[in-house]
Amino acid sequence: MGKYVIGIDAGTMGVRCVIFDLEGNEISSAYFETPTVYPKPGWVEQDANDVIELAYKSVAKAIEKKNVDTSEIISVSFTNQRTSWAPIDKDGNFLHNMILWRDQRGAEIFPWAREQLAKHGMTELDLYKRCGHPLGSVQCGSKAFWYRLNKPELYEKTYKMITPHAMLAKAFGADDWYDEESDANWWLVTNGDTFEFDPELCDIFGMDIDKYPRNMKPGTPIGAVTEEVSRKCGLKVGTPLFVGSGDQQCGAAGVGNSGEAGLGSVCLGTAGLCIGYSATPVRDANGKCHVLGHPAGGYTMEGHASAAASSFRWCRNTFSRFEMTAADLADMDVYTIMSSIAAKAPIGSKGTIFLPWLAGAACPYYNDSARGAFIGMTLGVTKSELLRAAMEGICFEMRGMLDALKDAGFHEFKKLRVTGGAARSDLWNQIQADIYGCPVETVNASEATALGAAMIGAVGAGVFKDLAEASRHMVRVKDTYEPIPENVERYNEVYEVFKACYKGLAADGFEQINAYQNKFC
Structure with a gap:
């Protein structure tokens, strides 16, 4: 079948490609920082074209460093900095820089958003109960509302609002702009249990439901590497591509947090996350913790820190x-x-x-x-x-x-x-x-996020039946720290x-x- 699986991670600070074997060992990797611009205080942007070009570059470098036999690569899957997005026109041209999750311009529209909810007899807690997210500046939804209100001419030209996942998947050969459903709730206009876009919420905020991305389940096959892509990054033509998931869900999967009883995960990276897994729909009665999907099926409930x-x-x-x-x-x-x-x-x-x-x-x-x-x-x-x-x-x-x-x-x-x-x-x-006040464990993989994406690809390709089996093969505890x-x-x-x-x-x-x-x- 092959020896290797690839995870491509378009993170906040840069783009990374990691090639793993089927035991979770890192075979090769490459990383390149993404230029970031700050047009105004609190605004954070990147050029989406930079992300794509650096993804090609990181894959080519990872293959070259260890002279990896690309005929042995089973799958390529993607992960990305969540709740970051950019608008495209019908020809796939980017109409605006990518607005990052750390960008705080969404806070400008909070009074307006609350008014819209009130007009429809809803509170912020009602919104949370519907979509699993509080109104916040981190969410791509608040920045999409801002974009419609402040850039109406660009909004009218917008065909789709897409995350880095869709950008990379299409750039590597996917046959459409595919995003992954486990992060759909960040848009603030979804059903938090099914991840489907909610027409009523879209109407409340004046958003065109057709401008949102096409979301697919993690592990879904979405195409294969084309000849043009092969020339750019060195992957073999026909290498299968699979839907991945957001960086924090992939990170949770990459440390084995995919349903094991009593296990949670903490990420202290560019952002900070505390993540619990639930097989059934969940909500926080206080409306504070985010609800998202998990690539194993089921749901994650998360606390989120913007700096960490x-x-x-x-x-x-x-x-x-x-x-x-x-x-x-x-x-x-x-x-x-x-x-x-x-x-x-x-x-x-x-x-x-x-x-x-x-x-x-x-x-x-x-x-x-x-x-x-x-x-x-x-x-x-x-x-x-x-x-x-x-x-x-x-x-x-x-x-x-x-x-x-x-x-x-x-x-x-x-x-x-x-x-x-x-x-x-x-x-x-x-x-x-x-x-x-709890035992803390580390794992062998230094890049758990890329590993989680690669594991999703391995499951999609049929190497493992599910993420639980993939974890047993690819995730290993390294050290334990007792309180x-x-x-x-x-x-x-x-x-x-x-x-x-x-x-x-x-x-x-x-x-x-x-x-x-x-x-x-």
Whole structure:
């Protein structure tokens, strides 16, 4: 049948191709950063054509690096940064840059959206009960509403609004613009249980239902590599293409979170996610946790953070320049050096609290005015405390999401599988176990998102009957971090301080800061 499966991941920061064998071992990979532009404060865009060209480039490089026999490639599947999208015309030309999930322009239309709901006798909670999502700026739906209201001439020319999944699938040989149904609820105009577009919700928000993408189940065959594509990236003509899923669902699948009882997953990457699996439809009575599909069938309920480990990247860029230079000279990972510095600080970082909301607060607060901060610093605080406080603050935000999942009816997880850049740090993994009060596991695959996409392709190609069987073959636990009781007790105290810091600033400070930034920045 063949030896290899490929996952192509169009992520927030760049495009990656990973080639795996059928035991989940990485055979080869390549990654290229995607240029990002910021036209206005809070706006974040990329050129969709860059994403496509970098996908070709990453596949070609991954094949070339290890001289992979392309006749042994069984399947190609796709994953992408979720809730990012771009409009195309009937000829497939992009009418606007891709608007990324981190873009906050959707918040501008919240008053209008609430008015539209009220005119139809609905509240935001009613919307959540219908589509499984609260009204938020992360959702592509709010930005699609903004696009219709603020770019009417472009909206009229728009044939489809598509995500990077559809862009890549079509670019590699799919016979139509195929998106995947497990992420349809981000559009805010779907039935949250069936993932079908809801005509009534489209009417409420004045959206043309025909402009939304054609959604398919993960693992559906959608075409094959063409001669033209083969020349661009080196894949063999006829290599089968399969619908994938969003990056976080693929990441969950890539760590085995596809229905195993008591297992949840946490991603500390560019975004932060806490994910639980349900075989049956779910809703959060408080309307805080997202509901999406899972490529194994069933549903995920998620808490979402807009910055997460990106906040630690900000720490690197802002006050760890020396460590970056040292890492470059010593051919080391700069985060290894930063972790070793953070390890010198005590638990709780001498009372220094880091609020990680550099891109606004999502679950459970949903406060787009929230901003990042270090609080509690004294003359005795050093870089060690600042770096550890950043690690701790990011985990406290994740704990808030785990609490939200519990409030929504999920049982406490018996263990959590972690992914993202943070999972490479022993210190950070132990901090996670201590703050969550739950065993934390890492897996062998460093790129769980690409692995999940590749697993979906393998199931689609008939290598495995389902994702559960694929997990047994391709997912392996690497390390386990048990919570240390005395650390758990200490962190429970610090967590209360963390929440109090948010509450104090949310009362007035965040709004004043946000108003100043909107006026002068």
